[in-house]
Amino acid sequence: MKTLLNLFLKPNCPLCNRPANTELCDYCQRQLLRCRFPLGTEFSAEIPICVWGQYKDVLKRTIAALKYNYHTELAKPLGYGLAETWLSTPQSRLTSVTVVPIPLHAAKLKKRGFNQAELLAKSFCELTGLSLCSQGLERIKETEALHELSPEQRLQEMQNVFNLGSDFRRRRPPSSVLILDDIYTTGATVKAAIETFKISGIPVAGVVAIATTQKPINR
Template sequence: MNKRQWTGLLKSFLNLFLKSNCPLCQRPAAREFCPYCHKQVQGFQLADPSRFWNSEQPVFVWGEYGGALKRAIAALKYDGNPQLAKPLGGWLAEAWLSFPELATDNLTVVPIPMHQEKLKERGFNQAELLAESFCELTGLPLQRHGLARVKNTQPLFALTAQQRQAEMENALILGKDFRRRLPRDRVLLVDDIYTSGITVKSATKILKQSGISVYGTVALATPKKINR
């Protein structure tokens, strides 16, 4: 276990029993965020998270990727604060449930996977943790390994659309959960940040090749303008 993994696990353990500092401002916090940062992060919630749903690639997004929400996601992913996935995934679930016309029951939740090398380095897959919290509130079943990433892709945000497409080529395969048994229902993908949609397109393609229908994607954040 590397230092980053150990630090993250220790923080999570201590947070169960002790009042700790808010990871965004270091003020004392009884919960994952202090009241001030809680309010700041919530200020980036989109007025209409379903605004991108009625498209060729339906996506439901909780908030705008900026400010306190951007810092919260960075603290989750890079600063060893896996406990932040619980409130963030819970807020995503609350927003989803507020749209009963979308929030159907016959769905299986699948997080976007992380390559084993990155998973070993970070100690957790943030999309999986968000999906756990999302499923706790929605009651939907979670298949952690519906997909697997077999290519250690570089970050896509700095690449052109053509480079992103090439980078995700053959990056994902059907995971062990679905190789063992296909879902009876449609799949709802979960990710932390939705940008160009290339990763989701790749996931959808792999699932469809096995006869699995993708209902859509829920994501915690997106830039103000989605690059489709």
């Protein structure tokens, strides 16, 4: 719990410990922007994918600080940045879509205490004005760490991972859904989510993510 003194002190940057007026200091903000893709960057996929930046350097460290060092305040600038990127795309005209964050398994959620994708989605929806459904998907299988697996192993590991979430079991979305995740790598997680929605007859308008390891097709 913060002390009375802490309430009057400016927080230090969680990445470099410099004084910061916002979530990150000016230096780290500039370094973070170097990871951002140009607006209109496209990726090869069956459905539209909107990504803020390349998973490297300060962006990689920022996501790690959010997920593993409990700096949940970083979800705000990251979510806002992703929202600005989304609003620059033709897909942003779809104002009736419902944003669904990729869920954590209940055991991991209990251990971590929060779902980073849900926090990002809240900031994303705050700026875009889109509806958020945090329980649109349910993760019913606890998977291994995907970064240690090959693309083929990831696809195998992600089979039968998701069920339709409690919110959509009660009431289906009025239109299509927009899947939100923190990192888009091979696409195995997103493909599993899309398949779950497809089986339930719910169309997917696209995918948004903060970062990707993939190379754009127009750069």
